[in-house]
Amino acid sequence: MFYRESGQFKTGYAADQAIFPILQDRWSMLVILVVGFVGVPLIIDDYWANAVFIPFLAYALAALGLNILTGYCGQLSLGTGGFLAVGAYSSYKLMTAFPGMDMILVLLGAGAVTAMVGLLFGLPSLRIKGFYLAVATLAAQFFLIWLFYKVPWFYNYNATGQISVPPREALGFLVTTQKADVVVRYLFILSVVTVFAIAAKNMVRGRIGRSWMAIRDMDIAAELIGIRPFSTKLSAFAVSSFFIGVAGALIFSVWLGAAESGETFGILESFLVLFMIIVGGLGSILGSFLGAGFIVLMPIGLKNVLVDWFGMTAVFAKHVEITLFGVLIIFFLIVEPHGLARLWQIIKEKLRLWPFPH
Amino acid sequence: MKLRTWIATAAAAVVAIPLAVGSASAYELTVPSMDYRTGPYAPNGIPFANGWTDYWTMLNERDGGINGVKIKVVPCETAYNTKQGVECYEKTKKEGSGALVYQPLSTGITYQLIPKASVDQIPIHSMGYGRTSAANGKVFKWVFNFPATYWSQASALVKYIGEKEGGMDKLKGKKIYLVYHNSAYGKEPIRTLQELAKKHGFTYQGLAVDHPGQEQKATWLKIRREKPDWILMWGWGVMNQVAIKEAASIRFPMDRFIGVWWSGSENDVKPAGAAAKGYLSGAFHQPGANFPVHKDIIKHLYDAGKAPHPDFKDRVGEVLYNRGLVAAMWASEAVRKAMEIHKTKEITGAMMRDGYEALDVDEARLKELGAEGLTIPVKITCENHEGPRKVAVQQWDGKEWKIVSNFYEPDMDVIQPLIDEDSQKFAKENNITPRDCK
Structure with missing residues (x-):
């Protein structure tokens, strides 16, 4: 009933090719954006910002990046943690080398550096596929983390190898360190993620996204219809790494404020982001957000419910949380192997017929 | 927007009421x-x-x-x-x-x-x-x-070594290795030890162990080959007991193996059994x-x-x-x-x-x-x-830890500039x- 699109006629190509061709989608998107940009800042405090919204958005961006590579172009990658670290360390180097640089430029710079590194590590994908590529990207993960421990230049020769973010502004607003207003930090990261999500959505709808998907579905057939695997695969690596690099820079500068390569961006991060897109939905922009929401927010939600409502001790709640979290992942994957995004799609189809299914 | 503000206010009020009551009750x-x-x-x-x-x-x-x-x-x-x-x-x-x-x-x-x-x-x-x-x-x-701090501790432990060797001037030509957890924590003492090595003329080398530290065969193989005179360790968690077991297996003398004060608890030595006897660590309390x-x-x-x-x-x-x-x-x-x-x-x-x-x-x-x-x-x-x-330095006698040295003051000439x-x-x-x- 609510989701019926009958009566919405499209009279031109532009309308037919809109990002959200259905009126209801456009409205709900608008509502989400208004809530995100206006509603949330009204109620946000340090806890909601630092423990919930900012990590969720940063990881959503990372998942978006990996989804481009793995979900859309079919190249399995386990190097996400390493690329996040490249983003973080290059943003740190940019911030300390050019103190007056605007944070937006820092983010773009960090993205560009990561894209370059991603290109380099994407080269093996031209020869190897599937699990073998996963191993090659795993090598990237270990190499990059090792590099950031080994070469003191990356952390400006300080005693411990920890990098700490200096205070920096974006368009005149302080966005890094604890001194920055939480609302400003939240709005900054939200704007960045919104822009990148729109860019991703448009990319995957366009020529480049279609060629990624063609390679994913069958690379030989794609080659036969004139898609060059070389530029297609490498562009997927570059774009994906760009996103992940920006996410890494945001995790370091806006969320955490200090980082250490192995601890913050270890192999676990790679798996975490991979789980996000598997749970959320491979090849889906919405899925990246749902997956990030699930993986980032579920443990925190569980913890708060178990400790605050059921009065468990912190340690017992932790054990329950670890178990329950695993069970939930398995449950969701059994119920819908194609991820939460697919679940949403099914709900949408049901809603179209509701309340009169035939 | 108005509705949203209302909801926000209502939600805030619902959250705030118990909080306000709670804080009013008692400090x-x-x-x-x-x-x-x-x-x-x-x-x-x-x-x-x-x-x-x-x-x-x-x-x-x-x-x-x-x-x-x-x-x-x-x-x-x-x-x-x-x-x-x-x-x-x-x-x-x-x-x-x-x-x-x-x-x-x-x-x-x-x-x-x-x-x-x-x-x-x-x-x-x-x-x-x-x-x-x-x-x-x-x-x-x-x-x-x-x-x-860790820097003071590194310097104090070197002083202990100097005392055991019979004077700081005897450190010249000795080999002191550091086995460290490859993280910000483990890297802390490196710079101090490098400076002290320059000052006292001993050879320093750092050997990193990656988190969580269960795999240290290569590290201890190197130690067996190069035979350092003393080993310092900046370890944590499972890394400590593995290191002590490995040291025992290459028969490294335990009373020349000193851990930081996070590497000196019962959990670290007990798994190694009798072999851990004599192992040393830093301490600031009994x-x-x-x-x-x-x-x-x-x-x-x-x-x-x-x-x-x-x-x-x-x-x-x-x-x-x-x-x-x-x-x-x-x-x-x-x-x-x-x-x-x-x-x-x-x-x-x-x-x-x-x-x-x-x-x-x-x-x-x-x-x-x-x-x-x-x-x-x-x-x-x-x-x-x-x-x-x-x-101070404490020692594991096979049953319990005991402080076996004086309290040392660090070499502030080296540390203060750092x-x-x-x-x-x-x-x-x-x-x-x-x-x-x-």
Whole structure:
């Protein structure tokens, strides 16, 4: 009933090719954006910002990046943690080398550096596929983390190898360190993620996204219809790494404020982001957000419910949380192997017929 | 938009009402406990957390709190993970009447919290860990790292080695290797050791062990081949016991193998069995449960059935338990000082900071606290947040840890310039003007 699109006629190509061709989608998107940009800042405090919204958005961006590579172009990658670290360390180097640089430029710079590194590590994908590529990207993960421990230049020769973010502004607003207003930090990261999500959505709808998907579905057939695997695969690596690099820079500068390569961006991060897109939905922009929401927010939600409502001790709640979290992942994957995004799609189809299914 | 504002106000009101009622009911001294009872470092985390919690609970049970004000310990599980630590911090900082002090217990979490401390006005006591240059109170107003930093400890351990070799001049030509946890924590002593190597003419080499440290075959093969005279270790968690077992298997003399004070607890030596006998580590307090304060804890908590973790009774007095206890004792003294300075019983984090800065727990006071000889006297000043800077060496005799040396003072000629350099760098990066401590 609510989701019926009958009566919405499209009279031109532009309308037919809109990002959200259905009126209801456009409205709900608008509502989400208004809530995100206006509603949330009204109620946000340090806890909601630092423990919930900012990590969720940063990881959503990372998942978006990996989804481009793995979900859309079919190249399995386990190097996400390493690329996040490249983003973080290059943003740190940019911030300390050019103190007056605007944070937006820092983010773009960090993205560009990561894209370059991603290109380099994407080269093996031209020869190897599937699990073998996963191993090659795993090598990237270990190499990059090792590099950031080994070469003191990356952390400006300080005693411990920890990098700490200096205070920096974006368009005149302080966005890094604890001194920055939480609302400003939240709005900054939200704007960045919104822009990148729109860019991703448009990319995957366009020529480049279609060629990624063609390679994913069958690379030989794609080659036969004139898609060059070389530029297609490498562009997927570059774009994906760009996103992940920006996410890494945001995790370091806006969320955490200090980082250490192995601890913050270890192999676990790679798996975490991979789980996000598997749970959320491979090849889906919405899925990246749902997956990030699930993986980032579920443990925190569980913890708060178990400790605050059921009065468990912190340690017992932790054990329950670890178990329950695993069970939930398995449950969701059994119920819908194609991820939460697919679940949403099914709900949408049901809603179209509701309340009169035939 | 109007509806949304309404909902927001309503939601805020619903949340705020119980909070308002709660805070109106009574002021409590709120002390967060950053536990890690899960994960690879849990064996070290549990005794510390129990020592910390038991002391506060004992004050409640025995004295009815501090100066009549009850204490509320708020545990939060970090699993020794930085990101979960940040979540814990944000969650607990406004708990009850507001958190008074954080004991982050992980170098990673400490680095996260240092910039937050000055903004939220809650002091951090990173006891012997965290950022070493925080010893410079002029720059790091909100951070305390007494009784001694890793740099001081490295220097003290080298002094011990010098003493055993028969004088600092005998160090020339000796080989001293460092086996370290490959993280910010493990890297702390490197620069100090390099400087000391230059000064005393010994050969220094660092051997990194990656998290979590179960695989060290290559490291010890290298040691067997190159035969260093002494080995220092900056290890944590499972890495310690693996290293001790490996050292035993290559028959490295245990009394020439010295761990940092985080590598010297019962958990580290027991798995290696008899082979661990003679192993050394740094220390700033005594192990054992024979002090009056322990007796009070047993009497008022464990025997009275009020202990938060009743099955821990047999382990009261372990090295890390005592460390948690000592940390809580200093914090409670800082609470007293803060109440005295500000002449109020309802202190805030900012007042607590003043309490820490004026902390002076001398021998006499330790005796009053039932902890005579348990640890060293501490006196903090505005410019020196590191306090006494004294480190002793303890030895595992196969059954228990015993302190076997004097307390050494570090070589400040080497360390002070390093602290100044690092803290100046931090001040510059973060636009901090160092305080004037006059």
